[in-house]
Amino acid sequence: MSFESTFVDVVGGDPVVQGLAGGLFIALLNALGASVVLVWRDPSRKWLDASLGFAAGVMVSASYTSLLVPGIEFAAAPAYRGLGLGPVELRGIVPVLIGFALGVALLDSGERWAPSLSFLVSSRLTGSGSESQEHDPRLTSVLLFTLAITIHNMPEALAVGVGFGSGDVAEGLSLMLAIGIQNVPEGLAVSVAAVNAGLGRRWYATVAGIRAGLVEIPLAVVGAWAVVVAAPLLPYAMGFAAGGMLYVIVDDIVPATQEHGHGRVASLGLMLGAAVMLTLDVVLG
Numbered sequence: 001m002s003f004e005s006t007f008v009d010v011v012g013g014d015p016v017v018q019g020l021a022g023g024l025f026i027a028l029l030n031a032l033g034a035s036v037v038l039v040w041r042d043p044s045r046k047w048l049d050a051s052l053g054f055a056a057g058v059m060v061s062a063s064y065t066s067l068l069v070p071g072i073e074f075a076a077a078p079a080y081r082g083l084g085l086g087p088v089e090l091r092g093i094v095p096v097l098i099g100f101a102l103g104v105a106l107l108d109s110g111e112r113w114a115p116s117l118s119f120l121v122s123s124r125l126t127g128s129g130s131e132s133q134e135h136d137p138r139l140t141s142v143l144l145f146t147l148a149i150t151i152h153n154m155p156e157a158l159a160v161g162v163g164f165g166s167g168d169v170a171e172g173l174s175l176m177l178a179i180g181i182q183n184v185p186e187g188l189a190v191s192v193a194a195v196n197a198g199l200g201r202r203w204y205a206t207v208a209g210i211r212a213g214l215v216e217i218p219l220a221v222v223g224a225w226a227v228v229v230a231a232p233l234l235p236y237a238m239g240f241a242a243g244g245m246l247y248v249i250v251d252d253i254v255p256a257t258q259e260h261g262h263g264r265v266a267s268l269g270l271m272l273g274a275a276v277m278l279t280l281d282v283v284l285g
Helices: 003-011 016-040 045-076 092-124 137-165 170-197 202-214 216-229 233-257 265-282
Strands: none
Touching: 003 016, 003 170, 003 216, 003 265, 016 137, 016 170, 016 202, 016 216, 045 233, 092 216, 092 233, 137 170, 137 216, 137 233, 170 202, 170 265, 202 216, 216 233, 216 265, 233 265
């Protein structure tokens, strides 16, 4: 019995329920990564950079093999009845590019308002009533990092939901496994940032990492539901998820792994992550 058939036997054939199961799985692995800080007291910066590089490699490969290419193929199929944008010869690429641009725009706008939201939250936690009052810069830094990872998890969760919502269980499973695997180092990174800021290891550090992944559960369900209800939106949704993920990689993850003198190790981690995702795509496809 294949992994795909076992998954369907356990979860059922409803794409929305499958999206929920996928969201729970990737959030669970995020929580697992966040909890590692309880037993691994002091992970090195080099190891974290390599792990985040691995996560970026998984996301790069998943963006192309499980989102962009299938989205173009779906939109180019004779049976597709979308919005009819663009000439016939560009029918496959236009919806995906529109979704891609929207995903990039959303993540770019999120990066702009994240610092302001971080200050509002940190002010509440520290009891500061105005910008002129003192507040712990370490706490602000941790909150900003947690918020950034939460924003980053949004397109990943949507990608899993869209994968299952498309009706291709194998595609959904490959995305679920790949994004779940790369969520482990991301969850750990949030917890380590909290520990380095002097916050409690057993409480806030772990909770901060888990909280960053909780957004993935409802978004995975929304992604699957939206595609099931409006199948013509599938190429747009796939392009949207891919655009968001690639923006995160280029704008945040890769630059962050190059800041501490471990660029070579991080790059090797990225190559390994891409290879793992390609393997998953072939094995499950």
